[in-house]
Each structure stands twice: as structure tokens, then as C-alpha cells.
Amino acid sequence: MIELGVNIDHVATLRQQRLTAYPDPVRAAVLAEEAGADLITLHLREDRRHIQDADVAAIRAKLRTRMNLECAVTAEMLELACKARPQDVCLVPEKREELTTEGGLDVAGRFDSVRDAVNRLHDAGIRVSLFIDPDARQIEAASRSGATVIELHTGAYADAAGPDAQAELERVRTGVVEGIRHGLRVNAGHGLHYENVAAIAALPGIAELNIGHAIIARAVFDGLEKAVRDMKALMVAAAAPA
Numbered sequence: 001m002i003e004l005g006v007n008i009d010h011v012a013t014l015r016q017q018r019l020t021a022y023p024d025p026v027r028a029a030v031l032a033e034e035a036g037a038d039l040i041t042l043h044l045r046e047d048r049r050h051i052q053d054a055d056v057a058a059i060r061a062k063l064r065t066r067m068n069l070e071c072a073v074t075a076e077m078l079e080l081a082c083k084a085r086p087q088d089v090c091l092v093p094e095k096r097e098e099l100t101t102e103g104g105l106d107v108a109g110r111f112d113s114v115r116d117a118v119n120r121l122h123d124a125g126i127r128v129s130l131f132i133d134p135d136a137r138q139i140e141a142a143s144r145s146g147a148t149v150i151e152l153h154t155g156a157y158a159d160a161a162g163p164d165a166q167a168e169l170e171r172v173r174t175g176v177v178e179g180i181r182h183g184l185r186v187n188a189g190h191g192l193h194y195e196n197v198a199a200i201a202a203l204p205g206i207a208e209l210n211i212g213h214a215i216i217a218r219a220v221f222d223g224l225e226k227a228v229r230d231m232k233a234l235m236v237a238a239a240a241p242a
């Protein structure tokens with residue numbers, strides 16, 4: 001069955017905006033699990049704009065499902081990830097000045113450093129996913145790097161309108177087929193919300209969707225548990241039979 005990873009970064013964004021102790025991303029992670037999240041995703045950014053190092057340890061200790069820790073390919077982050085020992089690490093690109101993650105990791109262009117990072121994380125017993133654009137060259141490089149999972153960046157699909165959205169959906173569909181052809185587990189995420197998720201969840205072979213901003217935004221009005229349950233129900237209803 002298709003899995004939902006709930007990204008709780010933006011609970012921490014709200015906390016960091018005032019440097020208060022609330023809202024607590026650990027509580028958010030626990031509530032999301034209780035509402036049907038299959039895993040919890042969090043992004044420890046180099047600038048620590050939302051998730052903090054202490055959150056990673058606290059959430060790791062509490063989770064009953066699994067943790068998908070997103071981080072950049074840097075010595076500091078790899079060290080922290082190996083120490084935290086999440087079940088999954090998703091390597092992502094990062095720019096300090098960006099509003100949100102722009103595009104996928106350039107695995108083909110940074111091949112040696114990505115392959116070394118994958119090896120190091122595998123040696124620590126951590127499964128590795130690479131957050132990449134739905135692009136045949138990047139998928140091939142991801143497969144050569146030794147990673148067993150890719151997460152296709154759906155931001156371009158989410159931002160597109162009209163016929164462009166259909167073209168971006170086709171890019172993701174082709175990416176899923178290509179990833180599976182390389183023997184990879186194929187996940188997707190970024191910018192997915194209650195109106196655009198069904199078409200992605202319906203792609204045959206897609207394993208997991210990681211969704212944060214839209215769920216946390218919906219939670220303001222509906223509560224986190226309902227926001228998670230409703231997203232999961234949309235995904236499951238749309239998903240192609242295995």
C-alpha cells in the first residue's frame with residue numbers, strides 16, 4: 001500500500017519564529033503517527049531555520065514507525081545523521097538563501113561526493129534516498145551511486161498550471177517507470193496538497209509520498225490528526241492496485 005511520510009518541519013518553523021517552546025514537533029510526530037502516518041520526515045537544514053539538532057534526537061527516541069531524515073551532503077550533516085541513526089536518510093540539495101528546496105540533488109554532477117555519502121550512511125546501517133528531479137540522467141546516476149531509494153521532486157508539477165501541469169505529471173510518471181527499471185524504490189514529494197496529490201498517488205509503482213507544508217497548514221483549521229487522516233485517505237483512494 002502507498003505510504004505517507006508526514007513532514008513536520010513547519011511545526012518547528014512556527015516555534016522558531018518566536019523562539020518559544022511550542023508548538024512541539026515531537027508531539028506533532030506522535031499525533032501524525034496516531035493518525036496513520038507511515039513515517040515521519042524532517043529536514044535538518046544547515047541554517048537550522050526550523051528543525052533543531054535536539055528535535056532530531058527527541059523524535060528519533062519517540063517514533064514507533066520510522067524516521068526519514070533529510071539533510072544536505074556535507075561532512076557536518078553526515079556526521080549528525082550517522083549519530084542519529086534514522087531508518088532512512090534522504091540527501092537533498094540546499095541553498096541558504098532559498099525559500100524552499102529548489103530542484104533536486106545534482107547526483108550526476110556531484111557523483112563522487114554523493115556516492116561516498118551513500119557508502120558512509122550504508123556502513124552506519126541507514127537506508128539512503130536521493131531527492132532528485134524526474135530526469136533520466138539523475139535517476140541513472142542515483143542507481144550507480146548505490147542508493148536504493150529515490151524521491152522524485154514534485155515541485156515543478158505542483159507549481160505548474162493547465163497543460164504544463166499535465167506535462168510535469170508525465171515527467172514524474174516517466175521518472176517512476178525509469179526508477180523501477182533501475183530496481184529502485186521510488187518515492188515522491190514537495191509541494192503536494194489536497195487538490196494535486198491524487199494524480200501522483202495514482203502513478204503505478206510509487207511507494208511513498210512525503211508531504212509537509214499542506215498538512216501543517218490544513219491542521220490550523222482541522223487539527224493535525226484529521227489533516228493527516230484526510231491526506232492518507234486521498235492517497236489510498238487514488239493509488240493504483242499493486
Ligand SMILES: CC(=O)[C@@H](O)[C@H](O)COP(=O)(O)O
Binds near residue numbers: 007009092099131
Ligand atoms: C526537501 C524538502 O522538500 C522538504 O524538506 C522541504 O524542503 C521542507 O520545507 P522547507 O523547504 O521550507 O525547509
Ligand SMILES: NCC(=O)COP(=O)(O)O
Binds near residue numbers: 192210
Ligand atoms: N521531501 C518533501 C517533503 O518532505 C515535504 O515537502 P512539502 O510538502 O513541505 O513541500
